[in-house]
Amino acid sequence: MHSNGKVYLVGSGPGDPELMTVAALRLIGEADVIVYDQLPGPAILASLPDCAERIDVGKYAGDHTLSQEEINRLLIEYAAQGKTVVRLKGGDPYLFGRGGEEAIELRKAGIPFEVVPGITSAIAVPAYAGIPVTHRDHASILTVITGHEQKKGESMVDWEWLAQSKGTIVVLMGVTTLGEYIPKLMRHGMGESTPVAIIERGTREDQVVTTGTLNTIVGIAGEHGVKAPAIVVIGDVVRLREELSDYIDIADQNSADDS
Numbered sequence: 033m034h035s036n037g038k039v040y041l042v043g044s045g046p047g048d049p050e051l052m053t054v055a056a057l058r059l060i061g062e063a064d065v066i067v068y069d070q071l072p073g074p075a076i077l078a079s080l081p082d083c084a085e086r087i088d089v090g091k092y093a094g095d096h097t098l099s100q101e102e103i104n105r106l107l108i109e110y111a112a113q114g115k116t117v118v119r120l121k122g123g124d125p126y127l128f129g130r131g132g133e134e135a136i137e138l139r140k141a142g143i144p145f146e147v148v149p150g151i152t153s154a155i156a157v158p159a160y161a162g163i164p165v166t167h168r169d170h171a172s173i174l175t176v177i178t179g180h181e182q183k184k185g186e187s188m189v190d191w192e193w194l195a196q197s198k199g200t201i202v203v204l205m206g207v208t209t210l211g212e213y214i215p216k217l218m219r220h221g222m223g224e225s226t227p228v229a230i231i232e233r234g235t236r237e238d239q240v241v242t243t244g245t246l247n248t249i250v251g252i253a254g255e256h257g258v259k260a261p262a263i264v265v266i267g268d269v270v271r272l273r274e275e276l277s278d279y280i281d282i283a284d285q286n287s288a289d290d291s
């Protein structure tokens with residue numbers, strides 16, 4: 033029934049088109065249908081070929097135009113018609129992108145699929161802002177967390193452990209809940225002078241970096257009207273930005289430094 037149809041769960045990287053993989057570019061060129069949301073960003077979305085059918089599922093920061101179930105159904109239906117479907121997802125498909133959920137639904141429906149990893153925003157976005165997420169002198173642990181856990185049930189994050197971990201914390205989807213988890217980290221013993229950077233629209237032309245400390249960042253982010261998509265980086269590695277960000281053009285031009 034679904035002969036020849038296949039779904040590729042493809043990571044687009046964080047937004048700079050040059051950070052797309054060779055496999056992503058090839059598959060986008062070969063696709064009959066490309067199913068995407070806004071996370072890959074304007075430059076990548078503008079480059080999608082118009083010979084493929086393009087479907088914007090518009091799932092963006094709570095403003096869902098299609099539910100996850102509807103997206104799953106769409107992928108299954110197109111593949112069942114024998115089409116080559118690219119499900120283009122920002123960053124890496126399996127890091128907080130619901131790629132795992134989509135893969136499981138495809139498997140359940142008996143649809144062949146492949147995952148094509150992408151460069152994740154969790155690491156590349158700090159890099160473009162001059163922040164290496166680890167450094168032998170500053171952090172031997174990197175924790176990537178979501179600022180938006182599913183509401184039901186207890187948190188899967190051990191905040192006490194995290195606050196004491198002495199590593200780098202990268203928070204995805206962490207803008208609207210900043211005022212909740214930042215005080216929580218301080219309550220659990222993380223120093224209030226720990227540096228924090230928020231990078232909006234990282235790796236894109238309009239990237240903006242805002243910096244502060246655990247103590248100041250909630251206020252500063254409010255003043256600057258920081259918006260998603262943004263990466264929050266917490267830890268001593270943020271200081272390396274002073275030395276390293278000069279070498280990165282886009283970070284240089286658009287910084288809104290307050291530290």
Ligand code: SAH
Pocket residue numbers: 046047071121122123124125126127128129151152153154157203204205206231232233234235236260261262263
């Ligand atoms: N799978 C993606 C993450 C999906 S969750 C990845 O690997 O990058 C969506 C979150 O990713 C956003 O809320 C934001 O925190 C982060 N994000 C993705 N692209 C970004 C970018 N270019 N700049 C800043 N944050 C980004």
